[in-house]
Amino acid sequence: GAVVSQHPSRVICKSGTSVKIECRSLDFQATTMFWYRQFPKKSLMLMATSNEGSKATYEQGVEKDKFLINHASLTLSTLTVTSAHPEDSSFYICSARAGFSGNTIYFGEGSWLTVV
Amino acid sequence: QQPVQSPQAVILREGEDAVINCSSSKALYSVHWYRQKHGEAPVFLMILLKGGEQKGHEKISASFNEKKQQSSLYLTASQLSYSGTYFCGTESGAAGNKLTFGGGTRVLVKP
Numbered sequence A: 001g002a003v004v005s006q007h008p009s010r011v012i013c014k015s016g017t018s019v020k021i022e023c024r025s026l027d028f029q030a031t032t033m034f035w036y037r038q039f040p041k042k043s044l045m046l047m048a049t050s051n052e053g054s055k056a057t058y059e060q061g062v063e064k065d066k067f068l069i070n071h072a073s074l075t076l077s078t079l080t081v082t083s084a085h086p087e088d089s090s091f092y093i094c095s096a097r098a099g100f101s102g103n104t105i106y107f108g109e110g111s112w113l114t115v116v
Numbered sequence B: 001q002q003p004v005q006s007p008q009a010v011i012l013r014e015g016e017d018a019v020i021n022c023s024s025s026k027a028l029y030s031v032h033w034y035r036q037k038h039g040e041a042p043v044f045l046m047i048l049l050k051g052g053e054q055k056g057h058e059k060i061s062a063s064f065n066e067k068k069q070q071s072s073l074y075l076t077a078s079q080l081s082y083s084g085t086y087f088c089g090t091e092s093g094a095a096g097n098k099l100t101f102g103g104g105t106r107v108l109v110k111p
Helices: none
Strands: A004-007 A011-012 A019-025 A031-040 A044-049 A065-072 A074-081 A090-097 A103-105 A109-114 B004-006 B010-011 B018-023 B027-038 B042-047 B055-057 B061-065 B071-073 B086-091 B105-110
Touching: A004 A090, A004 B042, A004 B055, A004 B086, A011 A019, A019 A031, A019 A090, A031 A074, A031 B042, A031 B071, A044 A065, A044 B105, A074 A090, B004 B086, B010 B018, B018 B086, B027 B071, B042 B071, B055 B061, B071 B086
Parallel strands: A011 A109, B010 B105
Antiparallel strands: A004 A019, A019 A074, A031 A044, A031 A090, A065 A074, A090 A103, A090 A109, B004 B018, B018 B071, B027 B042, B027 B086, B042 B055, B061 B071, B086 B105
């Protein structure tokens, strides 16, 4: 299957600082990337949909200014958690698809964020 | 709106079968199934598209009832490696584009 790489896999940051997570599609061009957040033993919560070259579409209740998403190219999307707080600690996962509806969506390995 | 999965959890002996159901209140364009192991990202299993097309793992089977907006994933002759949490993701409408995931079904296969 297609490969989506996410980096870093684990990051610890101090409260008030910002942290960037990268998501790359390694062997296909991702027209759309998605960012999810997952709490322990819970489902995947969609945060935003990122289309190359345009602004991300955020889900209701997700703060745009706190979770900055940039989809600079067809193989790279970044999520920046700004002014992080301990409640932002979570498992963040990106996913990507080539083409549009009906195509397979592949997930990255996920990033564990701990804010201390 | 989040699709509803059932059961929430199931325990199997190796070799037994199980069915996981996913239902939505919206008209569906496609249903995607994933398995997630603890601490890891979800792994793609299968897509079922409106109109009957399926793409996915040869050893995993699933069905999609478009009229009822339901899908079922069949775990046949389960193996220890089948343990994990199974999620269905649904695309709604003519060109949904984004996946909304169900609450998950935790599967434990015992020897």
